[in-house]
Amino acid sequence: MAIEAELGGLARHLSSRTVRARAVMLVPVSVSADASLVARGLSMASSQLTGRPVWLYDLDFEKNPQAASVNLNGEAFSGELGGTRFWNAEPVGAGRLALRRRADAPVYVSRFERPKGSVRRVGFAQNSDYWNKARESCGLVLVDSPLNSAGINVLSADMDGVILVADARRDARSEADAVADRVEATGGRVLGVVLTNSQAGQ
Numbered sequence: 725m726a727i728e729a730e731l732g733g734l735a736r737h738l739s740s741r742t743v744r745a746r747a748v749m750l751v752p753v754s755v756s757a758d759a760s761l762v763a764r765g766l767s768m769a770s771s772q773l774t775g776r777p778v779w780l781y782d783l784d785f786e787k788n789p790q791a792a793s794v795n796l797n798g799e800a801f802s803g804e805l806g807g808t809r810f811w812n813a814e815p816v817g818a819g820r821l822a823l824r825r826r827a828d829a830p831v832y833v834s835r836f837e838r839p840k841g842s843v844r845r846v847g848f849a850q851n852s853d854y855w856n857k858a859r860e861s862c863g864l865v866l867v868d869s870p871l872n873s874a875g876i877n878v879l880s881a882d883m884d885g886v887i888l889v890a891d892a893r894r895d896a897r898s899e900a901d902a903v904a905d906r907v908e909a910t911g912g913r914v915l916g917v918v919l920t921n922s923q924a925g926q
Contacts, residue, residue, distance in 0.1 A: 727765030728772065734887075734918070735769035739864045741776065746884040747855045747865035748915070751907065753900050755871055759889035760789055762918050763868040767831045776863025777830040779823065783868060783875040785811070785836035785846045790868055796824040796833060803834055805857040810879065811836075814845040832862075848878040855882045880912025887915050892922035 728735075738746055750766075752759035760782075767778040781803075782790035803809075803821030813819050819838030826833060836846070858865045867883065869876050880886055886907045890900050904914045 727761065728769040731762070731766045731769045731918075732773065735766055735773050735864075738766075739770040739774045739776070739778075741774045741863065745776075745859045745862050745864050747859055747867065747882070749867040749869055749876070749880060749883045749886045749912075750918075751869050751876055751886055751888055751903060752871045753888055753890040753895045753903050756891040756894050756921070757889045758891075758920055760793075760868050762887075762889050762920065763866050764790065764793065767864070767866055768829055770864045771829045771831050774863045775830070777832060777861070778864045778866065779832050779834075779858055779862045781834045781865070781867045783848070783873050783879075784870045785819075785821075788835045791824065791833050791835035794833065795827040797827045798824065800824045805854055805861075808851055808854040808857065810849060810851045810854045810882075812847050812849055813838075813843050815843075818843045819846070848875045850878055850882055852882050876907065876912075877910045880907050880910050883912060885913045885915035888917045890917055890919055892919040894921075 738748055750759045750763045767780045771778045780790060782788055800822040803823050819836055822835050822837055823832040888900055888903055900917055907914055
């Protein structure tokens with residue numbers, strides 16, 4: 725079964741057809757949980773369900789794996805919304821966050837672009853105004869966080885909720901609880917857990 729179909733129920737719960745969108749972060753319990761795959765599948769399921777755009781932010785500003793994994797149509801618009809950012813770079817102003825549409829769906833995927841060697845450091849900053857602007861522009865905002873990203877601590881409180889992604893075969897309940905505690909300690913709200921590598925009947 726395609727992952728979009730498996731995530732259809734969750735997409736239906738999270739997506740908005742007409743009203744202000746939700747902003748949701750996906751956080752892996754481990755590398756093998758593959759939260760990026762879930763984020764990608766959820767973005768497609770939501771766009772198919774509502775016909776509205778989905779914005780998929782990749783917090784891995786170094787490797788940009790979400791943008792690298794799909795075919796993008798090349799057209800881009802700035803990730804700065806009304807001059808606001810949720811990231812900062814050194815030197816100040818170095819690099820830019822671009823959002824590009826998938827060639828096969830109204831899913832806009834972020835990519836942090838910069839000339840090689842031009843950025844010394846990138847960090848994240850709370851900015852509720854930024855995420856409010858994003859919510860007004862699409863049907864669902866998804867934020868894909870790498871394992872142990874600093875963005876989890878900084879941005880969780882600006883989200884409507886956080887979904888943990890755990891590997892059913894490898895991740896212990898205690899590990900998921902530890903990640904949930906980290907999210908809640910920074911003001912975030914854990915909505916639940918998606919299990920990957922799970923088989924019916926097990």
